[in-house]
Ligand SMILES: Cc1cc2nc3c(=O)[nH]c(=O)nc-3n(C[C@H](O)[C@H](O)[C@H](O)COP(=O)(O)OP(=O)(O)OC[C@H]3O[C@@H](n4cnc5c(N)ncnc54)[C@H](O)[C@@H]3O)c2cc1C
């Protein structure tokens with residue numbers, strides 16, 4: 001069974017847990033997730049999904065060339081399950097399923113990448129940045145990987161130094177202006193694209209994770225600028241393996257010339273999707289997730 | 290003398306369904322089997338029941354489709370499925386390799402559709418039985434569920450009986466006033482086995498936004514919360530019919546399974562528990578074996594309906 005290496009409070013509502021689980025860590029890709037059994041008892045009942053935040057070893061922070069033996073999850077306390085999870089102690093066993101789902105699709109020749117993170121949406125994006133840096137070599141300049149991190153206030157801005165340490169450029173915004181630029185994180189992206197000529201952004205790739213309205217705006221920007229964009233979506237899950245159809249996300253696909261709505265499973269076909277296929281106009285998912 | 294390593298035989302034959310043990314995966318909780326391939330030794334299961342299948346593919350309900358509730362969960366998947374043709378072409382070949390009996394769960398929105406699906410599935414070697422989900426809206430009758438009206442149940446089951454030579458298991462809805470009258474109708478129409486219960490209709494509300502927590506407003510409750518109701522219904526039906534019963538509802542461990550068997554179930558299905566503990570079926574199979582051995586009981590059949598009820602009362 002997997003074992004908790006540490007479970008640290010990093011600010012009022014956020015925790016970081018490192019877990020020793022070589023079978024999962026050695027196969028995990030950024031954007032994939034795990035299903036955590038919160039308790040052996042039956043309350044809370046269902047497993048909880050968490051993105052793979054970091055691939056690492058038991059002691060050192062970052063992964064070297066050896067295959068990683070640990071994963072980390074970064075989580076926000078929002079309800080019963082995450083409260084119970086935050087009480088897990090170092091050395092305790094923890095029941096995980098994973099790695100699950102399809103991670104980010106990473107081509108070999110990604111020249112420049114921009115990552116847009118909203119709140120706790122930053123969690124799976126750190127492992128993505130780790131790998132993007134790896135793909136391109138340690139010596140690539142900061143300009144090649146930019147992270148925009150946004151939140152309500154300064155408390156919601158996580159992982160700032162971690163991103164800096166791996167050599168990425170980090171820009172922050174908060175709604176209340178308590179850290180970085182005041183405003184929406186997607187405005188940072190709009191400014192960025194305004195400052196760079198279409199030629200400069202020709203080979204740009206966008207990646208995002210965060211609240212649905214943010215992802216929708218991100219997707220619209222990507223669409224108008226014709227930039228490939230992958231988003232990681234959240235959905236209520238029960239099985240996490242594709243069996244129950246509970247995590248369905250409405251997508252629009254082309255079928256014999258018509259756009260038709262097709263439900264795809266966030267846990268199986270996702271949680272990462274090409275932003276152009278998501279049927280964003282779905283009121284019920286906008287309201288709830 | 291206690292024989293420690295005596296081989297325990299868990300095999301059962303219920304209404305023509307032969308299984309190496311009485312533990313099945315419930316419809317809709319095990320996908321088309323392949324989803325759990327990596328997580329469960331599927332060839333150990335007594336049988337695998339597919340997601341509900343209809344004549345044409347169904348796209349399903351708008352999200353959110355799930356809510357956790359105390360001791361259970363509500364689902365409103367909307368019977369999303371790939372349709373019977375795609376099942377046969379794309380899923381059955383893969384499922385066959387496990388060597389586990391496959392039971393196809395079928396439904397329709399008209400009588401004709403039920404019959405048609407059953408006919409298409411008849412004669413396919415790998416399929417060992419049909420489970421008929423009668424908890425579906427009958428579109429010809431304003432969307433009232435077939436499963437709530439004994440006459441409609443009789444018609445559906447007769448239709449399928451005519452269309453198929455396979456063992457037929459009729460899955461009863463608990464959302465009725467008297468489950469035994471429905472059970473009797475299914476038996477009279479020629480059902481070989483009854484399985485119960487399907488989910489109980491329920492609801493959950495988001496009070497901040499004053500909206501339902503499910504896209505479909507209402508959904509089906511499953512999990513530990515429904516077990517006492519399911520047990521009571523199995524016991525009631527056991528006392529009224531002469532065909533075997535398969536118990537379903539909140540089975541999470543061996544003791545839960547035993548409770549169902551003792552009140553009259555010849556076999557059981559596990560649903561929601563797979564989501565929490567994918568090894569649950571294996572644990573229950575081992576647990577049943579140990580229980581029989583420890584209590585010197587020869588077969589599962591010896592335990593079925595072995596409930597002893599009090600024989601006296603104080604006036
Ligand atoms: C693929 C994926 C990756 C995720 N990664 C992370 C992560 O890295 N860090 C993090 O903090 N959170 C993440 N989440 C959200 C996280 O799963 C929920 O915050 C968590 O399940 C809440 O549980 P709870 O019992 O504390 O809250 P409650 O609100 O009490 O939970 C009740 C039910 O709703 C579900 N639920 C509640 N909020 C969400 C949500 N936002 N998304 C999906 N289901 C939800 C729960 O799983 C549970 O079934 C992820 C969700 C998904 C789908």
Ligand SMILES: Cc1cc2nc3c(=O)[nH]c(=O)nc-3n(C[C@H](O)[C@H](O)[C@H](O)COP(=O)(O)O)c2cc1C
Pocket residue numbers: 244245246315316317318340341364366368394422460486487488510511512513515537538539540558559560561562
């Ligand atoms: C997500 C989900 C999907 C289901 N889909 C079906 C279905 O397609 N057909 C059916 O007859 N029952 C379906 N069921 C009902 C289960 O097979 C079972 O009867 C019910 O969940 C009670 O058992 P449990 O408490 O062990 O889950 C579904 C249940 C769940 C939770």
Ligand code: FES
Pocket residue numbers: 236237238239240241242243244245246247248265266267268
């Ligand atoms: S959570 Fe069950 S299919 Fe995705």
